[in-house]
Amino acid sequence: MPDPQLTVEDLYVRFPTSRGTVEAVNGVNFTLEKGQMLGIVGESGSGKSVTAKTLMNLLPRTAEVDGNIIFEGDDVRAVAKERRKHFWGVKMTMVFQDPMTSLNPVKRCGEQITETLRYHLGDDKATAKKKAIDLLEQVGVPEPSKRVDQYPHELSGGLRQRVVIAMALACEPSLLIADEPTTAVDVTVQKRLLDLLDGLRRDRGMSMILITHDLGVARGRCDDVAVMYGGRLVERAPTETLFADSRHPYTEALLRTIPRIDQPSHTRLEPIAGRPPELIDPAEECAFAPRCRYAQPDCLGTIPPVGGVRGQHEFACFHPANTDRGRQALDANLAAGQTVTGLQIQANAGVN
Amino acid sequence: MARFIARRVVQLILVLLSVTFIAFGALNFLGDPLVNIVGPLAAIDYCDEVEAGLREDSYTSINNSRGDCEIIGEAKADFGLDKPVIQRYFTWLGNIITGDLGTSFQTQLPVSEIIAQKLPKSLMLMVMAQIIALAVAIPIGVYSAYRAGRAVDRATSVASFGLLSIPNFALGVIVLQFFALRNQWLPASFDDTSIGTRIHSLILPATVLGLGIAATYQRLLRTDLLTTLQEDFVHMARAKGMTDRHIMTRHALRPSLFSLITVFGVSTGALIGGSLVIEGIFSIPGIGSEIVTAVVRDDFPVVLGSVVVIATGFVVINFFVDLLYTWLDPRVRAS
Numbered sequence: 001m002p003d004p005q006l007t008v009e010d011l012y013v014r015f016p017t018s019r020g021t022v023e024a025v026n027g028v029n030f031t032l033e034k035g036q037m038l039g040i041v042g043e044s045g046s047g048k049s050v051t052a053k054t055l056m057n058l059l060p061r062t063a064e065v066d067g068n069i070i071f072e073g074d075d076v077r078a079v080a081k082e083r084r085k086h087f088w089g090v091k092m093t094m095v096f097q098d099p100m101t102s103l104n105p106v107k108r109c110g111e112q113i114t115e116t117l118r119y120h121l122g123d124d125k126a127t128a129k130k131k132a133i134d135l136l137e138q139v140g141v142p143e144p145s146k147r148v149d150q151y152p153h154e155l156s157g158g159l160r161q162r163v164v165i166a167m168a169l170a171c172e173p174s175l176l177i178a179d180e181p182t183t184a185v186d187v188t189v190q191k192r193l194l195d196l197l198d199g200l201r202r203d204r205g206m207s208m209i210l211i212t213h214d215l216g217v218a219r220g221r222c223d224d225v226a227v228m229y230g231g232r233l234v235e236r237a238p239t240e241t242l243f244a245d246s247r248h249p250y251t252e253a254l255l256r257t258i259p260r261i262d263q264p265s266h267t268r269l270e271p272i273a274g275r276p277p278e279l280i281d282p283a284e285e286c287a288f289a290p291r292c293r294y295a296q297p298d299c300l301g302t303i304p305p306v307g308g309v310r311g312q313h314e315f316a317c318f319h320p321a322n323t324d325r326g327r328q329a330l331d332a333n334l335a336a337g338q339t340v341t342g343l344q345i346q347a348n349a350g351v352n
Numbered sequence: 353m354a355r356f357i358a359r360r361v362v363q364l365i366l367v368l369l370s371v372t373f374i375a376f377g378a379l380n381f382l383g384d385p386l387v388n389i390v391g392p393l394a395a396i397d398y399c400d401e402v403e404a405g406l407r408e409d410s411y412t413s414i415n416n417s418r419g420d421c422e423i424i425g426e427a428k429a430d431f432g433l434d435k436p437v438i439q440r441y442f443t444w445l446g447n448i449i450t451g452d453l454g455t456s457f458q459t460q461l462p463v464s465e466i467i468a469q470k471l472p473k474s475l476m477l478m479v480m481a482q483i484i485a486l487a488v489a490i491p492i493g494v495y496s497a498y499r500a501g502r503a504v505d506r507a508t509s510v511a512s513f514g515l516l517s518i519p520n521f522a523l524g525v526i527v528l529q530f531f532a533l534r535n536q537w538l539p540a541s542f543d544d545t546s547i548g549t550r551i552h553s554l555i556l557p558a559t560v561l562g563l564g565i566a567a568t569y570q571r572l573l574r575t576d577l578l579t580t581l582q583e584d585f586v587h588m589a590r591a592k593g594m595t596d597r598h599i600m601t602r603h604a605l606r607p608s609l610f611s612l613i614t615v616f617g618v619s620t621g622a623l624i625g626g627s628l629v630i631e632g633i634f635s636i637p638g639i640g641s642e643i644v645t646a647v648v649r650d651d652f653p654v655v656l657g658s659v660v661v662i663a664t665g666f667v668v669i670n671f672f673v674d675l676l677y678t679w680l681d682p683r684v685r686a687s
Binding site: 120 | 583584585587588589590591592593594595598602603606607680681682683
């Protein structure tokens with residue numbers, strides 16, 4: 001089997017602040033095969049965006065990074081100075097969450113696409129402009145030759161995000177990282193943009209990392225989904241496996257927060273109790289334990305290591321859901337009415 | 353655009369009306385120009401009583417056979433000071449519209465001539481000071497924002513605050529001492545011989561003025577740039593692999609210039625007539641020193657003429673600043 005296109009090994013990212021060190025990413029490992037689409041799902045503060053920014057070398061200077069990121073044989077964190085110039089933006093690129101703010105308001109749309117072409121590929125003005133119009137056409141922008149001379153504020157949110165995508169694709173990258181690319185646009189536009197990204201990825205044989213807090217967005221598009229919590233990767237599986245047979249209680253809880261078509265209407269969605277974990281000096285325990293319905297004394301002693309089947313279905317939990325061990329833990333907690341961390345729970349939660 | 357200009361013209365007229373009205377009123381309350389015109393003759397109050405027929409004009413000066421009050425009366429009529437203030441204001445206003453700024457009480461020269469002679473020197477000083485300020489502040493502001501918190505940034509912060517806290521005249525005197533008197537590297541006073549000598553002799557005063565403003569510009573630009581650098585489009589540009597230099601100059605700089613050019617407009621207006629201390633130190637016969645002299649001597653026409661010129665300059669410059677806004681941000685154009 002050839003080496004994966006992207007390998008992330010033992011990635012740690014810390015931010016020293018006046019209140020203490022924020023441990024944003026704590027030992028994340030994953031791989032991405034060429035042409036695949038990986039979804040990274042998690043709530044705010046789970047470390048998913050920081051992971052993406054680390055890949056893109058976009059972290060502030062104060063960040064302390066440790067670990068290996070190998071992309072197409074290159075150690076991303078130590079790319080030679082000369083090659084660095086044409087690495088990000090050419091091989092690996094990123095689309096941000098908010099199309100309203102990720103375009104420079106004082107530059108024409110066309111110029112924002114052509115500047116990459118001119119800098120990285122050395123295209124002349126006319127060639128770059130022609131390519132920009134082609135790109136806009138490919139991402140479904142109507143009247144592209146008119147749009148290149150327009151300013152971002154003259155376009156709608158959906159159109160702007162298409163321009164951003166065109167910008168990112170200009171130099172034909174082999175990996176595109178999309179950080180919540182559809183969170184800031186209308187639901188109707190959302191699906192179209194996601195389908196567009198998926199189609200472009202397939203046409204170009206490009207790999208993609210889709211970062212989202214919405215499991216529903218990942219479903220049906222991603223080959224694999226990785227779930228992050230408290231700076232750790234808590235579960236990773238092929239998408240359908242994850243949806244059908246999740247192991248980590250956090251994934252299970254996340255799945256309960258999204259409406260499903262196979263359940264009767266008016267089924268109550270179940271919010272996850274408690275608050276996201278503190279990232280400053282976290283305790284040596286499972287970060288999800290205080291919110292977990294399965295929590296047992298051993299969850300508080302050590303951080304559960306990533307187990308399961310490597311490369312297939314990996315998860316970091318001592319009492320995984322949908323297993324005997326998990327069911328025993330849950331039954332015991334239900335009988336007691338609370339978990340080891342004092343979380344009050346009751347049976348048949350989530351069912352009307 | 354036509355409407356934009358029309359609005360500005362109306363604004364200019366309103367500003368000029370209110371500024372001249374206030375200046376006119378203030379001058380008339382604060383002093384009596386007659387004292388300066390005719391010299392220390394008989395008390396003007398006394399003559400007022402004579403005029404009202406309350407007493408005889410028995411006071412005569414040593415070298416004149418006529419009564420003092422007669423002289424004062426003539427002068428009053430000559431300069432139009434025998435009319436009520438309001439009436440004089442509107443007469444003056446009428447003259448302004450026809451382009452007549454009046455005649456100096458002191459020198460009897462037309463005010464327009466005095467201004468034509470003094471203003472170019474002040475304008476030249478102002479332009480040079482602004483060029484120096486921008487040339488110093490923009491590169492340093494960009495670099496200190498780029499390396500925020502590092503040694504260069506901290507050093508420039510200290511330097512800026514130092515410059516901001518030294519008053520103009522102190523810096524002016526120090527610079528004059530060191531560069532012109534002790535070392536004679538540059539001239540100490542204004543030399544009107546040719547355009548070359550004018551520029552040469554304005555280098556020191558323009559630098560003194562320019563550095564003070566540069567410090568303000570640098571602080572403003574640095575702060576605005578730091579805010580802009582947090583914007584998503586800057587991250588996007590970095591994700592596109594653009595160089596830091598390209599990002600700073602082509603992406604971040606333009607949207608970060610708003611505070612700077614606002615202050616640029618205001619300080620330019622203030623510099624037209626406000627650099628009087630520096631004009632004094634470096635013996636520049638500019639409009640600033642002219643106004644001071646005129647105010648001291650109650651030379652109303654000169655003061656008012658200068659006020660009109662400066663206020664016009666202020667409004668015109670800020671009109672161009674507004675045009676700059678629209679160039680800086682296309683969103684302003686739309687609205």
